[in-house]
Amino acid sequence: MYQSYIWDFDGTLYDSYPIMLKAFVKTLKEYGFDPDPAEIYYILKESSSKEVALKYNLDFKEFTRKFKANEALDERLPVSFSGTKETLTAVCEQGGKNYILTHRDIFSTQELLEREGISDLITEIVGPENNFPRKPNPTSLLYLVDKYQMDKKQTVMIGDRTMDVLAGKGAGVKTIFYDIENLLKAVEADHVTHSMKEIEQIIQS
Template sequence: MKFFIWDFDGTLYDTYPMILPAVMKVLVKNHVEAPERDVYRMLKEFSSKKVAETYDLDFAAFTEDLHTFENADQREPLPFEGMAETLAEIQAQGGRQFIMTHRMADDTKRLLALHGLEGYFEEIVGPERNFARKPDPEAINYLVDKYQMPKNQTVMIGDRFMDVLAGNAAGIASCFFDNEQLLNDVPADFVCRSPKEILTLLEK
């Protein structure tokens, strides 16, 4: 593989310690009682949109409240241990790297810059581009077309079903980042359980 399209939350950075409490606060605000473990699994298996739909909440309002609670959390998420070294090695071996995320691109760049990682990525595609949300492959197709990525040398890496499904739908390889071993039967071409293991994709 030469072209690496990364998800951000839960793949490059361990953001769930900030996201999950914020989601739970949104549910409490809307008088919804839900087990935290069930909500976490829903986030990992699907997305925040699925949480809103499950509890019959308006997704736009849910998202606005979620961002409010996230922004109130003064903790900054960290990249997964070993991720910086993996990004550097991919670049050193001629790999090209991109991000496709539901997080706003400016905030993604800010977090990357805090740890000196912004220089590893040629482009970040966030929701402000108004592409269809994952698992729709529209954003991947945009990157593939713009950078003339050979599909047999391109991989989508993410920690959720939607990342894998988006890669599959775009006709590129998919890699499930399974650091927690929480989900089963994910239809990915590759499964990697650590940042270091992702380096094996350079040989695929």
């Protein structure tokens, strides 16, 4: 259906939130707080890690540094959601291309993709090293649109958070909200999906 698929990574392609959430809670406890994991998870989904720092009146850069350090201590590695490889492959088989737009650093994103043999299905990864404003600012999407001369009507941003949909709308591309938990009710996207299989159906439609 589309030609260019711009994917969020954490929580969309890879099931990394259990590891991330544990690190967020641990970090907040180190500051002396007693956070409710369910509340932190909702904030992360509905907004961002910056909103977590604001809620607790913490310096975002310092909080992020401590969170990343705690996340790195977790020996578990995120794995892709069921059907991810098949869905990315379907894009390529339909003549489309996949791109990743993530707040995770490019090196670790690439490593995780290579572990599952799917890095060859991705044309480019855009991460914090690119020094673009964080989503929902659309600058990073527009970089990909301009670099690859994408037709905006044939380009779609796919993500599991409100910020992904807002970034897509800000860039003037189509949007797919990947809502596997029915957690957020007011996200207005061109498509709302609940599994990789549903996204694959859109790709093949």
